[in-house]
């Protein structure tokens with residue numbers, strides 16, 4: 548087996564590669580979370596989160612992204628409330644399922660998993676809802692299962708065009724810190740995120756960014772019965788740099804470091820780095836004469852690319868071969884597209900050479916698996932990266 552040497556290539560779109568500097572920052576004693584060092588660190592983190600979310604009220608939970616989804620729903624929606632959701636892929640479907648389990652009534656706009664949330668349809672549904680029974684519109688910003696990024700400002704505009712008071716809830720789990728995002732600027736009420744994708748951390752932290760309107764609903768007895776997920780207690784303790792539970796201290800050391808790295812690089816530079824790697828990857832796929840799952844160019848995700856397998860070829864067999872021969876993990880097709888697509892993650896701690904290694908592994912895999920393609924995609928990406936190298 549070739550892979551006892553060198554570094555594993557983790558090219559799934561999350562969990563992403565954790566930079567060595569972040570790993571080192573976490574390799575520290577777990578301190579007293581009621582002491583001054585902790586308080587200073589947390590206040591610093593909350594400061595640094597502001598530009599990343601584009602707002603100043605961010606709640607951190609020790610949780611997965613799924614936990615942060617639940618927190619978003621239970622703080623502002625009551626059982627029986629109606630929520631408008633757009634089927635963009637596997638993750639929007641899981642969020643929808645959760646909403647139903649919590650007793651919400653989901654008004655679903657179906658989708659074919661190749662496009663983002665449709666602002667026109669959202670506007671139409673809201674216009675039909677004359678007595679404002681829909682309390683929230685919930686959208687996944689970057690649909691990690693398909694490589695499609697919904698245009699959140701257009702969704703906001705659709706709500707405003709319909710003159711509808713629904714809240715806007717957005718899952719930014721695989722977009723925050725990689726794609727441009729503005730919680731306040733885009734008029735979002737609740738932003739959902741977690742640690743293991745663009746924030747370059749191990750899994751274990753969930754985030755909600757909260758608008759004044761959402762917070763008012765939550766504090767004035769809105770939402771569902773809840774305890775752990777209640778924003779109020781967290782925000783109160785955060786004022787002095789503390790939490791009312793035992794925090795995930797070592798993950799916070801890592802977060803402190805990863806935020807420093809993002810802000811040092813400059814968010815604009817981080818975004819353009821992802822755009823460039825997204826473009827290079829798509830050029831490689833086209834050169835291979837394979838098909839990109841996303842069929843709406845203005846909604847291409849810059850953080851991952853899902854690729855359709857030619858008829859009669861199994862994506863999971865290709866992924867297995869690439870893992871065994873080249874020690875590289877690629878993202879699987881999830882639920883509806885299982886076996887039909889594979890996903891290349893180009894998100895988080897990532898550079899030109901990592902992308903070329905990744906594409907080279909894919910191209911060798913295509914060749915060995917006998918998947919019909921035109922060779923040279925990796926070279927095409929190299930040409931693009933060389934031409935655009937800063």
Ligand SMILES: *Cc1c(COP(=O)(O)O)cnc(C)c1O
Pocket residue numbers: 561611612613614638687689690691718719720721741750
């Ligand atoms: C990964 C992901 C989730 C789920 O997060 P978990 O930490 O696995 O619970 C939800 N939504 C999107 C868009 C994701 O990429």
